[in-house]
Amino acid sequence: DGGITQSPKYLFRKEGQNVTLSCEQNLNHDAMYWYRQDPGQGLRLIYYSQIVNDFQKGDIAEGYSVSREKKESFPLTVTSAQKNPTAFYLCASSPRGRVIPQPQHFGDGTRLSIL
Amino acid sequence: AQSVTQLGSHVSVSEGALVLLRCNYSSSVPPYLFWYVQYPNQGLQLLLKYTSAATLVKGINGFEAEFKKSETSFHLTKPSAHMSDAAEYFCAVRSIGPGGGADGLTFGKGTHLIIQP
Numbered sequence: 001d002g003g004i005t006q007s008p009k010y011l012f013r014k015e016g017q018n019v020t021l022s023c024e025q026n027l028n029h030d031a032m033y034w035y036r037q038d039p040g041q042g043l044r045l046i047y048y049s050q051i052v053n054d055f056q057k058g059d060i061a062e063g064y065s066v067s068r069e070k071k072e073s074f075p076l077t078v079t080s081a082q083k084n085p086t087a088f089y090l091c092a093s094s095p096r097g098r099v100i101p102q103p104q105h106f107g108d109g110t111r112l113s114i115l
Numbered sequence: 116a117q118s119v120t121q122l123g124s125h126v127s128v129s130e131g132a133l134v135l136l137r138c139n140y141s142s143s144v145p146p147y148l149f150w151y152v153q154y155p156n157q158g159l160q161l162l163l164k165y166t167s168a169a170t171l172v173k174g175i176n177g178f179e180a181e182f183k184k185s186e187t188s189f190h191l192t193k194p195s196a197h198m199s200d201a202a203e204y205f206c207a208v209r210s211i212g213p214g215g216g217a218d219g220l221t222f223g224k225g226t227h228l229i230i231q232p
Contacts, residue, residue, distance in 0.1 A: 004158075006158075033219075035222075040124060040224060040225075041224060042205060042222045042223055042224035042225050043159075043205065043222040045219070048219065090158055090159070092158075092159075100147060100166050101147050101209040101219065101220065103149060103161045103164055104159075104161075104220060105161075106151075106158030106159040106160070107158050108156075108157050108158045109156070109157065109158055111156070
């Protein structure tokens with residue numbers, strides 16, 4: 001079955017440490033997204049990528065970095081510069097919609113906590 | 116710019132009663148609208164979408180939504196609530212990327228639906 005796999009499901013970060021969240025999709029989608037979800041805040045866009053080797057900052061990119069070396073993969077690194085990283089992180093993908101936006105398909109998320 | 120307002124962070128209904136979740140949008144371009152559902156500790160699942168065809172859109176699990184341009188609304192309804200409908204619901208509107216492409220979504224803050232027995 002096609003889908004999006006996020007790993008790990010739970011992750012703990014120490015102060016001053018960078019951590020990387022994995023996101024892999026086998027839906028052959030061009031576009032991929034990273035969102036952060038906090039209680040009562042909805043989803044906020046961190047980064048997105050419309051094509052391999054290209055990505056754009058979203059609304060809250062500070063303290064995060066991404067890469068898009070392969071179509072299937074869009075890892076997110078939470079750096080030590082992100083002072084409040086505790087949140088639920090969701091990865092999504094969609095076909096690229098030039099005129100009509102396509103629905104986004106979501107992974108099951110990674111919950112990041114600070115030790 | 117695009118934005119979404121979901122009225123009511125929590126909505127409580129009795130099992131078997133009508134479900135109504137409200138969504139109002141603001142968009143500088145013709146809107147395309149989506150409703151998603153999220154169960155605890157899971158990702159989001161698409162319920163339905165409006166892409167300028169019929170104004171009444173039917174989705175999965177018995178949900179439907181009506182696009183009303185004059186009211187800038189896209190409210191989600193279900194005639195009879197079931198216990199399994201308890202979840203978080205998100206309304207989203209398309210946003211425009213820096214290259215002008217229509218491949219982003221702006222989400223509302225969500226409405227938590229509570230079903231009382």
